[in-house]
Amino acid sequence: MAEKGFNAYKMAQDQFDAVAEKLELDQASRNLLREPLREYHFSIPVRMDDGTYRVFKGFRVQHNDARGPCKGGIRFHPQETADTVRALAMWMTWKCAVADIPLGGGKGGVICDPHDLSMREQEGICRGWVRQVYQNVGPFKDVPAPDVMTSGQHMLWMLDEYEKLSGGKYPGFITGKPVGMGGSLGRTEATGYGVIYHTREALKDLEMDISKTTAAVQGFGNVAQYTIELYNQYGGTVKCVSCWNQQEKKAYTFVKEEGIYLKELRSITDRYGSIDFDKAKAMGYERIPGDDWIEMNVDILIPAALENSITASNVDRIDKRVKLVSEGANGPTTPEADSVLSSRKIMVIPDFLANAGGVTCSYFEQVQCNMNYYWSRDEVLGKLDEKMTQAFHGVLDLTKHRNIPLRESAYMIAISRVAEACHLRGWI
Ligand code: NAD
Numbered sequence: 001m002a003e004k005g006f007n008a009y010k011m012a013q014d015q016f017d018a019v020a021e022k023l024e025l026d027q028a029s030r031n032l033l034r035e036p037l038r039e040y041h042f043s044i045p046v047r048m049d050d051g052t053y054r055v056f057k058g059f060r061v062q063h064n065d066a067r068g069p070c071k072g073g074i075r076f077h078p079q080e081t082a083d084t085v086r087a088l089a090m091w092m093t094w095k096c097a098v099a100d101i102p103l104g105g106g107k108g109g110v111i112c113d114p115h116d117l118s119m120r121e122q123e124g125i126c127r128g129w130v131r132q133v134y135q136n137v138g139p140f141k142d143v144p145a146p147d148v149m150t151s152g153q154h155m156l157w158m159l160d161e162y163e164k165l166s167g168g169k170y171p172g173f174i175t176g177k178p179v180g181m182g183g184s185l186g187r188t189e190a191t192g193y194g195v196i197y198h199t200r201e202a203l204k205d206l207e208m209d210i211s212k213t214t215a216a217v218q219g220f221g222n223v224a225q226y227t228i229e230l231y232n233q234y235g236g237t238v239k240c241v242s243c244w245n246q247q248e249k250k251a252y253t254f255v256k257e258e259g260i261y262l263k264e265l266r267s268i269t270d271r272y273g274s275i276d277f278d279k280a281k282a283m284g285y286e287r288i289p290g291d292d293w294i295e296m297n298v299d300i301l302i303p304a305a306l307e308n309s310i311t312a313s314n315v316d317r318i319d320k321r322v323k324l325v326s327e328g329a330n331g332p333t334t335p336e337a338d339s340v341l342s343s344r345k346i347m348v349i350p351d352f353l354a355n356a357g358g359v360t361c362s363y364f365e366q367v368q369c370n371m372n373y374y375w376s377r378d379e380v381l382g383k384l385d386e387k388m389t390q391a392f393h394g395v396l397d398l399t400k401h402r403n404i405p406l407r408e409s410a411y412m413i414a415i416s417r418v419a420e421a422c423h424l425r426g427w428i
Contacts, residue, residue: 008087016090019411028428029419036063036086040136044110044128049118056112058129062142063089063105066421069140070106071096071359071366073147073176074129074154076122078113085109091330091352092359094414099356099391101363104418106142114149126157134165139172139370145362146176156181172369175362184365186380187358192226192304193381194357195328197388198349199300200234202324205396206347208299211235216296218242219305220265221273223328223355227304228262241265242293242305243274251290251305254280297321304328312336318346327351342405350407352414353395360387 013034020030039061046054059082062070072092075085085107093105110125117125130137137144146155155174159182162173171182179185186193203210213236217224220243228238237259244251254260254275261283268279277287294301294310295317303309306329310318315337325341325348327333332351333341341348361384368374375383398409422428 007083009083009090012087012090015411016415019408019415022408023412023416023419025415025419026428029422032422032428033064033415033418036061036089037065038062038136039082039086040133041082042132044125044132046121046124046128048121056110056125056128058108058110058125058132059085060108060133060137060142060144061085061089061106062136063107064093064418064422065104065106065142066418066425066427067097067104068102069104069138070142071103071145071175071362072106072108073145074108074110074150074158075148076110076112076114076125076150076154077148078111080109080111093418094411095352095356095359096363097414097417098353098395098410099360099387100394100417101360101387103143103359103363106144107147108144119153122154123157126154127161130158130161131165134162137173138162138166139170139366143172143362143366144174145359152176152178152181152183171372172366175365175369177365182365182369184361184368184380185375185377186384187361187365188222189226189229189381190361190384191223191355191358192228192328193230194360194384194388195223195227195302195304195326195349195354196230196234197357197385198354198392199231199302199324199326201389201392201396202326202347202349203300206323208323213237213300214239214259214298215300215302216240216293216298218293218301218303218309218332219273219329220269220275221305224273224302224304225262225266227302227326227328228260232262236300238262239296239298240288240293241275242290243269244272244290244305245274245277246272252277253288253290253293254285255288255296256285260285294318300324300326302326302328303332305332307331308334310334310337310341312340315340318344322346325349327354330355338405338407348406349392350410353391353406353410356391357384357388360384 089107096103177183240255242253310333
């Protein structure tokens, strides 16, 4: 969640303004795209388990739907703000556009702390959220998904409420559902695998053989584990992973010079992505401070944990061997660190391109639900690989043509696609 004084919406608007300037976008397009098209703010009254009532504040922001129905998660968080939801909705628009999937950007949230709520109370919030906005969302308008502190179970309660209100079966209303209840095979691994599809293509461009490369990974949760799984399948070696230790309230890095063994580390990791130190030690892992993953002597750095992990204060610790940074997490590199990486000619695959595998697979879930016909895991992952590879090369081509970083090209492609859709529809 945001640091004090930091405003994600202002940052998203500043990023947009800078790219709009480079694209020489007309003023009307700038005015339209730097703010959400629509937003809904509402109150959700819920009867609590002790018989009292509480009212929760909910949001849905639809940043832009010129390219297709809005898409984006619903977050449950005690510090949720309208501005955070606006920024995240805008970033979803750019992510869907750079991946070239026919969707716009949206985001939702509820100010609440699920840790203090029973499952029944959370169900009340989910159903109440849908009751407030059901006429403005739907499979062909705006499709929510799980996000921070929401899960497949929350999505099923929301779907059930939506179907009760609309009197039909609309599994394409929401994604992130469990497999067998309208969920897509391949979704669990999609984000991590997507990171590696991009990484594989970047390494080809750098003329490096992926099977001879080494990597350091920050994080050991969903994105990190599936990134490592596919990277290992291509023959790459991960020398270390880092994770958070809840008891000690600090992060640690677990190192094995000859390469970590994913299966054994998974077997000693809890569902929050924390590795058991004593068991790791017995398996021959060395434990060093959490931040030290950044100074490993490897070819690739993969931040796949949280935002602001490569900063002005640690970017100089990056080893001179590093050629590529693949941003699995959202916002892992600060703008100051980004310019240093750029001046050192380290290629950076920007977050909204690198981790677009997740939303692309959610789009596949939506398509399968709307057809009521489900694909095999191989079909899903094959289509995902194709989409990610195309997206990467589109961005790389512009980077080469204009001699600019991948992040800038990715933003330029995304924003110009959305601006063009608005023009073609005759909006501006
Ligand atoms: P997760 O909760 O499954 O895992 C997070 C991991 O980060 C855990 O291993 C945790 O121990 C570790 N961690 C937390 N703080 C740390 C620290 N200070 N140092 C080192 N490790 C730390 O989360 P996830 O789903 O894997 O998501 C990771 C990132 O990827 C987030 O930025 C998320 O927004 C982004 N992302 C996720 C998806 C997805 O489909 N899951 C899609 C797009 C983007």
